[in-house]
Amino acid sequence: MTDVKNTGDCFQKKTGQNSIVQPLLTDLYQVTMAYAYWKTGKINGHAVFDLYFRKNPFNGEFTVFAGLEECLKFLEKFRYSESDIEYLRQILPTSVEEGFFEYLTTLTADSISFYSVKEGTVVFPRVPLIRIEGPLVVTQLLETTLLNLVNYASLMATNAARYRLAAGKLKLYEFGLRRAQGPDGGLSASKYSYIGGFDGTSNVLAGKLFNIPVKGTHAHAYITSFNSLDELINTLLIPKDGEVPNDFLQSSLKWRESIASMFNILLSEVSDGELAAFVSFALAFPNGFMALVDTYDVKRSGLINFCAVALALHEFGYQALGIRLDSGDLAYLSGVARSYFEKIGNQYNIPYFNKLNIMASNDINEETIISLNEQGHCIDSFGIGTHLVTCQKQPALGCVYKLVELDGEPRIKLSHDVAKVTIPGKKNVFRLYGNTFSLIDLLQRSDEEPPIMNEKVLCRHPFEESKRAYVIPSKVENLLLLQWKDGRIIRPMPNLQEIKENVHNSLKILRSDIKRSLNPTPYKVSVSDSLYHFLHKLWLDNAPIGELS
Template sequence: MAPLADLYHLTMAYGQWRAGRHRSPASAELFFRRGPFRGTFALGAGLAEGLRGLRAFRFSAADIAYLRSVLPSTTEDAFFDYLATLDASEVTVSAVPEGSVVFAGVPFLQVKGPLLVVQLLETMLLCLVNYASLVATNASRFRLLAGPDVKLMEIGLRRAQGPDGALSASRYSYIGGFDCTSNILAGKLYGIPVRGTIAHSFIMSFTSLEEVQPRELPPLAGGEPVDFPALAQSWLPRVCELLQTPPEKTNRGELAAFVSYAITFPHDFQGLLDTYCVRRSGLPNFCAVALALHQLSYRAVGVRLDSGDLAQQSKEIRQALRACGAHFQVPWFETIPIAVSNDISEQSLEQFSQEGNEIDMIGVGTHLVTCPLQPSLGCVYKLVEVNGSPCLKLTQDEEKMTIPGTKTIYRLYDAAGHPFMDLMALEEEPSPSVGQELAIRVLGRLGETSKVVPTTVECLHRTYFRDGQVCEPLPSLLEVRNHAQASLSLLSPAHRRLHDPQPYPVAMTEKLYHLLIELREARQ
């Protein structure tokens, strides 16, 4: 993983090595400057992959040979010999647990070690954390809009930025609250539940019931196989009469496709209703086949819509399913799940909520995996200390000014159990005490002192990597997902809302503030 770096890291490394500064102890922090999607929070993700990259951090002989070809010819051989010995055995990494809610300006990953190695790790860690956190956050917004009961399926494989992007999207959208993925490889690699429905191409490939092979389906309880196409066809006029739809308007190829699929998957039959006309063809054909399956003691598992006014159609379909269930005395019929897809966005979910709907599952692809509202989280990685001396980046753009020193990060909670502030303190400072007043400086209002009294204090970071090894047990993907949902649930509604949220305050201790002012004045 060591070559996963920008070229300037290697040229800087050579400069540090020649100056004899390469082993100076250093500390860096990874954070983002602005809340994504105009919200307050993000979900920190990518930690497990980052730790994996640290364990694999070394330059192979082939890597060294390539670096010789791209670095200036004046680069000393001894430097390449030194690179061949590098690893992360002297690096220590602390971070928030993966899936935690994180806020702008707050480090959610800290790296300590020899200066040269700490700098070389920058791009690799940013690459592994930036997109992961962005997609997890995007997924969490869809989950908050959909509510806890609607199933969310990630279907972005064909829309993602290549196979690596697709696999990452599947993994981190699951952390963000999606229930399953259509991506088989992601299911295999990460244990994410895999789901799928049926495509229009399958339905369009049939033209008549004569094409259905095999044609027989035995009852669930056993017995003589039944001519299933004939059974489904016998139900169609009865369904059409109930739904007041002319039988001759139903598409026979669609009926054949449904029948064939039901014979193949009698326990998992689901219908895609909008290949032709939902009301006149897709819905009556589905109901006829589902009722035929019921006659043999099987149950259909769902329908899907992929076009049109999805909210309105879901209500109409639910009404038809209830009518069939009542008329034909099939109680489970009215609860058949309705799934929708078709370029679903946050705006789509908001419209569903405003209009009312009967949707049970939503498939989201493009607007989830490509994050079109914000293509990058914008994480940065900055030195904060070298050789025990705090570092400060001083710039006219106050947003880009860094906060010096190696820090401990605390989250302060109110009496209702909601976090109300994140506090940065110098590493040597004592922990804030519960119930005691704290004097702090809030970012954006550094000129004034504020006082707060926390009901609960949480130290956010844990040490995950030391002496070249992961030193903290890593949770499973499901455990990370559960932690993410628990973290989100702790936020106050004002901070959790997706539009015009209340800004979440991030503060520093008085001691850290005075260090900042001292360094700022010394460098001006």
Template sequence: MAAPSRNTCGLTERSVRERVPPLLNDLYQFTMAYAYWRAGRHQEPAVFELFFRDNPFGGGFSLFAGLHDCLLFLRSFRFSDEDVEFLRSVLPPATDPAFFQFLRGLDCSGVTVRSVPEGTVVFARVPLMEVAGPLAVVQLLETSLLCLVNYASLVCSNAARFRLAAGPRRRLLEMGLRRAQGPDGGLTASRYTHIGGFDLTSNVQAGFLFGIPVAGTMAHSYVTSFNSLEEVWPQTLAAANGDPEPVDVISLTKGWLSRVCELLGAEPEKIREGELAAFLSYAVAYPQNFLPVIDSYSVGCGLLNFCAVALTLCELGHRPVGVRLDSGDLCKQSVDVRRVFRLCSEHFSIPAFDSLIIVGTNNISEQSLAELNKKVKGVNVMVGVGTHLVTCTKQPSLGCVYKLVEVRGRPRMKISEDPEKSTVPGRKAVYRLVDMIHSLFSGVHQRLHKRRVYPHRHS
């Protein structure tokens, strides 16, 4: 079942302020800021660039994400009296008290940001953000900006890879909240996997804060909590055509179960009554949104029970949605389930069975999704992904860095014994070169204030 999106910009801004206060920072940012201030350099104009050194997941690109949160963070950046008092307690006792007054009046009104648009395909060593402003202030921003960009861009890029593996039409559901690294990790994952190409999330709070459509089915616990049909209540359901006389759904479902078992050559006495009761109870509660998990005991048994309940709903004019598979060989099971749906549709003349969906959610990785997409082409399977998506199993960090490139208009460079860690000095303009068929074939970095060599290739 899916819920509609909503616009909650104000809630989003408040959420960022609560999650990323100015004290969410490394201590050495404050000690450096004090040293700048003590030396009288805190107001010197400086420029930092944020970038990553290698494309993630062994691939050829990343998606840039986190910009919106960064801008909200900069807008709300301000130290409270309580913040300043805590800093007074952790910085060395000899720290000049006037420095704390300086911090209390600090904001980002003098900071400017140049950036590629959020969601843009980006590459290694290309500046994602350029942050310019007073030296002490832009130094203090480093850790928080990296925190906001690193995971957001990584999980967004991971989502894009899942989308590429799935193809453009298959619906993707993010359902990783319970496996995420904490509540904030779960919210960040839900938001940026949506930007990366996922259609839905199971995370209700993410739907509330960010307007992402939410969806869900049922857990195995609901199925296994039932023992018999006596637990189904109410035992009647009204037809969708408005007939006020409710129908005994237990008798109707038993009749359909016998017909389905006969069609498929199954033995009715081997059916798990508790599972049938769970499905029927859920269908009575959600006659237009019936989508149960069918492998709590076995897919074969669950499929028979689903078909019986779904055919009951169809007879009453309601429209079941489909089934969820959560274990075993999803490729084979999806094909087998679809075959049974088509057989029921043809044999019982129920066209709605042709449009039933199958949701696969068995610890799906990028590789298994690509395999599923290859083997079940033409089968309407929606995929739910959790662990491998939100934890970015193949690579735990994007490795973004925030490096000084200019002070007082003079380029600055870090030269390291490790060539990979050396930086390119100065502010830059970035150009992408495309060929006659609009395929990207190269990129160029140029000093920002030089005459543009490729004025029509700027991105």
């Protein structure tokens, strides 16, 4: 297993990874709406849009906001190229006036103000993660791309954070590139699972671009590529503190005899091809030997061969790292492996042997980890693929982007489904803290005075009249921060490590019953008294009185 050094960020920003994040990465209706706005003289209406979601993913009660850096980079380069205009001219009806295309070439995001929650912050339904203000056409044209950039990033970071909560202090590695939804899906999975709490990835390009630790040992194909010991041509290894090479295969064979007899295994049951593979891998990585032990039979072959090679390495002054299990009953097999290691460690008085790393990597998901923890197991680290990177339990987060104000007038989208009613008007969001935990989020109209520390504030359920509470916050945090204005990113962009720490800290101030996997408690998102009345008056004013027929 090669555990990789931190290499600084010298490789970042050298590739065109996001070359497809451009104004045309959008739905056509944004462009047709832009034309209709242009025709009707509404292009410069001052719009306010909220980007938020309605329901936490994975049957949970929290979400981690991510994707902000990519949104801001998109704003920086939001400009239609000549070739974009040429394409639009081809696909729009010939009746579309030339002046519109000329108008499009002048568009930038310079006229936009962009507020958002800090990347890596824990967020909840109905809270605007992003609030955008500016000319109607530009704000509308940004919708699809921003949703695309926030949805998967936040979903992935949330998923990873849930695995982290389930795994406690065990190490977690993202191994999902081969099953991810495309090349970029794989890269994003590596990046946002690291932010969410993973310790590294197998994805080399993600390591290079994002400075994430990279992990890897070998695959079954490596083991099956060896049929016999004769395939080993050079079997010499220089001891760690020596200069004269010695025969490493002979040492491994000698140890294998002792170990097989210690565990009552016939040598004929132990695969020679597997030993050849292990020996060759140890010769290549004497300081980083980690072996996949389930190609043939874990108990009767894989563990015996691994222990033999690990003891040979010990004799040569090196320390093996451990094993990976990729099939079978992981609770049971990890226990068997640990008992082998402890028996050998005690027998030969090699204390680190007792603590050799056991990694599991077969179709692991959040439930598997929770169930393994309940059963008891001896696993130190998990390599997680498909379930993590595709967010199999719920592969999309339903962020939406809604117009809440235009030229100072509030806008509301009604729906028979209360959860789909928008909270109108330009709003601020405050997080109110108790002494240890965050208590509640409070949405206010933008012209209200913010809540004050240690002063009582009335927080209301947005839709249920009788649900109200006074809160005396010991700390008040303004969640929506100005990130972009006048064509510039306003505040220093945190690096990945800092965002990762923000996730960690943000989750720490959330009560554990809100974070638990089974039947978590919902976190409260409230509105001020003023916003409550504003919302309900507007609702009544806009809802037609039905007629039963």
